[in-house]
Amino acid sequence: MAFNSELGTSNLSSAGASLSANQDISAIEYTRFCQFLEKKTGVILGLNKEYLVKNRLRSILEGAKEQSLNELLNVLESGGENALTARVIDAMTTNETLWFRDAHPFDILKESILPELSANPRDQTNPFRIWSAASSTGQEAYSISITVTEFLKRNPGAFPKSVEIIGTDISQAAVQQAKDGVYDEYEIIRGLNDQQQRQYFTANGDKRRISANVKQRVRFQELNLLQSYSLLGQFEIIFCRNVLIYFSNEIKADILSRMARSLKPRGYLFLGGSEPIASYSDAFEMIRCKQGVVYRLK
Numbered sequence: 326m327a328f329n330s331e332l333g334t335s336n337l338s339s340a341g342a343s344l345s346a347n348q349d350i351s352a353i354e355y356t357r358f359c360q361f362l363e364k365k366t367g368v369i370l371g372l373n374k375e376y377l378v379k380n381r382l383r384s385i386l387e388g389a390k391e392q393s394l395n396e397l398l399n400v401l402e403s404g405g406e407n408a409l410t411a412r413v414i415d416a417m418t419t420n421e422t423l424w425f426r427d428a429h430p431f432d433i434l435k436e437s438i439l440p441e442l443s444a445n446p447r448d449q450t451n452p453f454r455i456w457s458a459a460s461s462t463g464q465e466a467y468s469i470s471i472t473v474t475e476f477l478k479r480n481p482g483a484f485p486k487s488v489e490i491i492g493t494d495i496s497q498a499a500v501q502q503a504k505d506g507v508y509d510e511y512e513i514i515r516g517l518n519d520q521q522q523r524q525y526f527t528a529n530g531d532k533r534r535i536s537a538n539v540k541q542r543v544r545f546q547e548l549n550l551l552q553s554y555s556l557l558g559q560f561e562i563i564f565c566r567n568v569l570i571y572f573s574n575e576i577k578a579d580i581l582s583r584m585a586r587s588l589k590p591r592g593y594l595f596l597g598g599s600e601p602i603a604s605y606s607d608a609f610e611m612i613r614c615k616q617g618v619v620y621r622l623k
């Protein structure tokens with residue numbers, strides 16, 4: 326197979342495929358697809374990613390009556406095929422994630438922010454709320470919940486109004502796996518030590534299921550970050566990691582200003598390592614902790 330499969334397409338059989346290994350995507354089709362994807366998700370593919378589109382859409386086109394990317398786009402742009410649009414978005418989003426990704430956000434959470442905010446609550450009447458925006462298959466939100474569990478063991482009663490963690494993502498398939506909370510061996514070993522695997526998971530056939538006490542404070546729902554956040558309510562902390570990199574500067578600025586409005590006073594924002602925000606938002610101040618950087622609403 327000539328194409329690079331690093332980005333996750335598993336069904337690469339080309340026998341009888343509509344978009345076969347020999348059928349190239351034209352420049353016009355590629356541009357049209359990029360415009361469709363950016364309008365729906367904000368994700369910018371950039372130049373020369375025809376191989377990626379080809380690999381990721383191959384299994385969808387194999388099963389569809391549309392014979393080419395152009396025909397598929399005609400259907401998608403007509404707006405009536407929500408299930409097909411969702412499958413294309415699932416195929417085109419990069420759901421790469423792992424447990425306790427980069428470690429330091431979870432260390433900062435446990436050692437600095439949870440102690441500070443439990444001692445000086447921003448809101449005494451509602452649950453303490455954390456949003457994992459672009460939560461993919463759930464590892465980030467559950468890592469936050471494990472961190473909260475460990476903090477509460479040492480500080481029982483620290484959050485008298487309970488803790489709520491909301492995970493959201495545009496990918497239906499990712500959100501469904503997050504809701505199920507079931508992971509295969511390959512997913513489990515990425516970021517969890519033996520003790521965490523034993524303590525926070527139960528056997529589920531040849532997979533593992535997140536334990537009920539970690540799961541009970543987490544819920545997931547589909548949400549496109551280009552759309553309104555108002556129904557989610559206000560949060561003490563937002564994790565928005567490894568997703569802004571896919572968007573244009575205008576969309577980054579818009580998302581950050583709406584996230585600022587979704588935070589309670591002096592709430593905290595965690596971003597991915599390669600996502601500095603100084604040029605997109607002046608709503609936050611950078612806080613340097615010994616483990617790394619977090620942003621606080623001014």
Ligand SMILES: C[S@@+](CC[C@H](N)C(=O)[O-])C[C@H]1O[C@@H](n2cnc3c(N)ncnc32)[C@H](O)[C@@H]1O
Nearest residue numbers: 366418420422459461495496549550566567568
């Ligand atoms: C690389 S993953 C990052 C997951 C997790 N935050 C982490 O850092 O490990 C990026 C996620 O962003 C999601 N995503 C992309 N565009 C989105 C959008 N417009 N709205 C919501 N989620 C989006 C993808 O579906 C994917 O699950």
